[in-house]
Amino acid sequence: MNQADVSKLVSKLRVKVLPKHRNLPGPKGPEGRIDKLRKTVTGLIKFERIELNYNRADEARQYAERLISEAIRHGDCHKPTMDTADFWLLEKELVHKLFKVLVPRYETSNLSYTRMYNAPRLQYGRTIDKVVLELRGNPFPDLLNNKSNNKLLIQNVLLDAAKNDYRQTKIAEMAKNIGKDIGTKQNTDSKLNEAPEKPNIS
Amino acid sequence: MRRQILCLSTKVTQNSCTKALPLTRFLSSQEAIDRRYHLFTLEKKRQLENVGRIEKIEVQYKGVPNSCTLIMNKGISTPYDCARHLSDWHVESSALALLDGSVYWDMHRPLTENCTLELQNFTVSEPQQVNKAFWRTCSFMLGACATIAFKDTVPVKLHSFPGPDIRSGSFIYDVDLPTLSDWKPTQQELITLAAEYIKLTRLNEPLERLEVGEELALEMFVENEHKTRQIPSIARQNGKVTLYKVGKHVDISRGPMISTTGQIGRLTIASVHKLNGSTEGDVKQLYRFQGVALPTGVMMNHFTFSILAQRAKKLNPVKSPIPKPVESEEKEQIAMKG
Numbered sequence: 001m002n003q004a005d006v007s008k009l010v011s012k013l014r015v016k017v018l019p020k021h022r023n024l025p026g027p028k029g030p031e032g033r034i035d036k037l038r039k040t041v042t043g044l045i046k047f048e049r050i051e052l053n054y055n056r057a058d059e060a061r062q063y064a065e066r067l068i069s070e071a072i073r074h075g076d077c078h079k080p081t082m083d084t085a086d087f088w089l090l091e092k093e094l095v096h097k098l099f100k101v102l103v104p105r106y107e108t109s110n111l112s113y114t115r116m117y118n119a120p121r122l123q124y125g126r127t128i129d130k131v132v133l134e135l136r137g138n139p140f141p142d143l144l145n146n147k148s149n150n151k152l153l154i155q156n157v158l159l160d161a162a163k164n165d166y167r168q169t170k171i172a173e174m175a176k177n178i179g180k181d182i183g184t185k186q187n188t189d190s191k192l193n194e195a196p197e198k199p200n201i202s
Numbered sequence: 203m204r205r206q207i208l209c210l211s212t213k214v215t216q217n218s219c220t221k222a223l224p225l226t227r228f229l230s231s232q233e234a235i236d237r238r239y240h241l242f243t244l245e246k247k248r249q250l251e252n253v254g255r256i257e258k259i260e261v262q263y264k265g266v267p268n269s270c271t272l273i274m275n276k277g278i279s280t281p282y283d284c285a286r287h288l289s290d291w292h293v294e295s296s297a298l299a300l301l302d303g304s305v306y307w308d309m310h311r312p313l314t315e316n317c318t319l320e321l322q323n324f325t326v327s328e329p330q331q332v333n334k335a336f337w338r339t340c341s342f343m344l345g346a347c348a349t350i351a352f353k354d355t356v357p358v359k360l361h362s363f364p365g366p367d368i369r370s371g372s373f374i375y376d377v378d379l380p381t382l383s384d385w386k387p388t389q390q391e392l393i394t395l396a397a398e399y400i401k402l403t404r405l406n407e408p409l410e411r412l413e414v415g416e417e418l419a420l421e422m423f424v425e426n427e428h429k430t431r432q433i434p435s436i437a438r439q440n441g442k443v444t445l446y447k448v449g450k451h452v453d454i455s456r457g458p459m460i461s462t463t464g465q466i467g468r469l470t471i472a473s474v475h476k477l478n479g480s481t482e483g484d485v486k487q488l489y490r491f492q493g494v495a496l497p498t499g500v501m502m503n504h505f506t507f508s509i510l511a512q513r514a515k516k517l518n519p520v521k522s523p524i525p526k527p528v529e530s531e532e533k534e535q536i537a538m539k540g
Contacts, residue, residue, distance in 0.1 A: 147325050154324065154333040154368060155500050161369040162513045 011073055013065045014112035022059050037063055042090045044114070045098060049134035051119055057133045061114050063088065068113045071103050105137050112136070117143055231349060231358055234425045239450040241422050246412055253277040262318040263288070274313060282309040282408070282461060284319055296321035297460040297497075298332050306331045309461035311411045324465075324497040332460070337366035337373050339409060339459045340466060340495045344375040346451035347399040347471075348491055356381055360453065361428045361488055364520045372472060372492040372514035376523055378428060379489055387474045396471040396493070402449065406464035410447045411457060419443040422452065428485070429454065468507065469495035472514035479524035492518055 026032040040060035043050050050057075067088050074081040076099040085095050106113050119130035132143060150156065257276040261284055263269060272284050281299035285292040299307040300320040307313075322332050341363040349358050359378040366373065379385065387395070414422075416437035422445075423429035436454065437443050446455050448463055460466075471493040479485045494514040496502060 147327075150325075150327065150329075152327075152329050152333075153500075154329070154336060155496055155502055157333065157368050158371065158494070158496075158510050159506065161371055162509055165371070165513060 011069050013062065013069060015061060015065050015114070017062055018058075022055050024056060024059065036060075038088055038090055041067065041088050042094060044133060044135065045089060045094050045102070046091065048138035049132065049140055051130060051132045054118075054129040054131050057116060057131045061116060061133055065113055068098070068102055068106060071098050072107055075099070075103075102135070109136070230354060232354070235349065235450050235452075238422045238452045239447070241418065242412060242445065242447050242452050245414055245418060246410070249412070250278070259313060260316050261313065264318055264320050272319075277312050277314060280310050280312050281307060281319060281321065285309070285321055288321075292321055294464075295323040297324060297465055298322045298335050298458060306335070306458050308409070308411050308458045310408050311458075324500070331458075333368055334366045335458050335460050336465070336495075336497060337368050338363075338455060338457070339463075340373040340469070340493065341366070341375050342409075342446060342453055342455055342459065343399065343402060343448065343463060343466065344373065344471075344491050344493055345377070345453055346448060347395060347402055348375060348377050349451065350402075351395050351398045352379075359426050359428055361485070362432060362523050363455075364523075365456075367520060370518050370520060371510065371516075372494050372518050374493075374518050374520065375491045376477065376488045377491060378485060378487075382489075383487075384476070385474070385489070386476075392471050392473070395491075396469060399469060399471060399493070403463040403466045403469075405449060406462050407449045408462050409459045411459070412445045412447065413442045414445055416441055416443060419445065419454070423454075431484075465498050467496050467498035467500060468502070469493060470511045470514070472511055473517075475517045477522045477524065478527055479522075480527045483525050485524045488522070488524055490518065490522075 023030075024033040024036055026036070028035065036056060037060045040050070040052065040056060041064045044060065044064050067084060070081045070084060076082065082095075085098055086092070089095050089098065102113075113136060115134050115136055117132045117134075119132050121127050121130065134140075134143075147153075148156075151160070253276075256278065258273050259276045259279075261272045261274050261279075263272055263284060267288075272287055274284065281296070282293070284299075285296050296309060298321075299309055300322055301307045301313075301317045303318065303320070306322075313319075322329070324332055324336070326332065345360045345363065349360065352358050357380060359380065361376040361378050363373075363375045416433060419433050419437065420430055423433065432454070433443055443454060444457055445452055446457065446459055471491065473492050475490045475492065477488045477490055479487055492514055494510050496507075
């Protein structure tokens with residue numbers, strides 16, 4: 001059992017990684033696939049929010065996560081990490097961005113570094129699934145504009161009042177039943193008290 | 203038009219209002235609505251003409267997509283016009299305007315001076331005032347719905363609606379139906395009422411505001427003795443009565459109200475309760491119409507909404523506008539104790 005624990009050699013990503021990679025078929029074969037992914041990763045680091053097809057986005061997301069994870073783990077003085085960054089980022093000024101902007105941004109986070117949303121699609125008609133891929137903590141406005149948790153919204157005020165009302169009626173019912181319950185309980189108690197006595201007597 | 207108003211006002215000043223009351227006999231409810239609408243439009247035109255030379259004001263808009271300065275017409279342009287300069291989204295979603303960060307202003311009320319403007323919709327972070335305006339508008343529209351929903355043979359006299367209380371679970375309008383002494387609406391009738399209401403809201407009419415003098419208000423509500431009794435006390439503060447108009451329906455309300463009726467989304471008319479008054483009082487009984495509604499675009503599960511609808515069926519605990527029959531209640535209580 002002297003084998004090294006694999007999970008300690010490679011940091012675990014916080015996104016789901018499929019057991020087998022996608023081929024992203026094209027005329028140039030595997031090399032073409034890597035080219036596509038390099039472009040996408042570069043675009044993601046550069047623009048921080050991009051919209052693209054699901055397959056390519058999900059594949060590129062894993063590489064981007066790995067790149068940021070390595071950069072955080074080893075820093076900019078580590079030769080292999082620098083080479084990886086150099087390989088994946090086609091525009092070289094983005095290497096600086098990776099180490100000087102993104103590493104400080106994600107150092108303390110315990111979430112994945114990227115987010116992926118399903119983009120809206122046509123109700124009818126055949127379309128390829130689109131997604132929006134973004135870096136967390138980007139400067140753009142939030143995509144999910146869900147404010148329905150605000151207590152002061154009219155529907156929440158109405159529901160809260162209805163809940164209170166229901167509770168009040170329940171409490172009133174319970175208060176009514178207390179007197180009756182005591183009466184019935186006393187009966188049962190007396191019965192219980194009687195029950196064990198009998199065998200003692202016998 | 204101005205001449206007509208003048209003629210009417212002189213008539214009112216010459217004869218006291220009590221002399222004008224015999225008019226009531228000859229007005230069917232539809233005629234009364236038409237007459238009120240006509241007077242409202244005439245007065246609105248007159249007030250617009252009174253603005254005279256058009257002056258410009260600077261309106262500092264704050265909010266999405268970016269803050270900007272709009273040059274608008276003093277006394278003519280409304281926050282609604284400002285929203286139209288921005289985008290369709292602003293026009294459709296804005297329910298209320300906030301001037302200078304403190305004054306809540308109707309979307310269809312002309313701006314009178316330089317100010318900062320924020321447009322408020324139903325999803326702003328602090329929507330209390332918007333909600334109140336929404337609830338008030340729902341009550342107002344319930345009155346409009348009640349006046350048109352009945353046949354011509356049933357006279358409908360609107361009494362009043364109380365200030366908005368959302369936590370009570372229902373918006374209400376107290377209506378006097380003199381010919382119906384003991385009416386309990388069936389489920390089908392409630393559904394019909396709600397359908398009429400929805401028909402009204404789908405017209406997507408703006409809610410127009412107008413402040414008129416006491417005399418003109420009395421002239422407009424000449425056939426409705428409840429309103430004529432209320433108007434002097436309303437006008438006591440500054441001699442003005444605030445009226446709102448939607449479609450052809452005109453009613454008294456303090457405001458502010460939301461922008462258009464299209465912003466009222468899902469709704470039910472939950473129940474109609476009878477309120478008994480004391481036998482000595484002027485009003486023997488009133489009917490309290492109750493309903494519950496949500497703004498357009500609020501998604502709610504049908505089960506959740508049914509809880510709200512069930513709750514709205516209970517009699518709203520807001521105080522009845524007519525004095526209660528005190529003695530009979532006491533007698534009943536004594537009888538119960540006995």
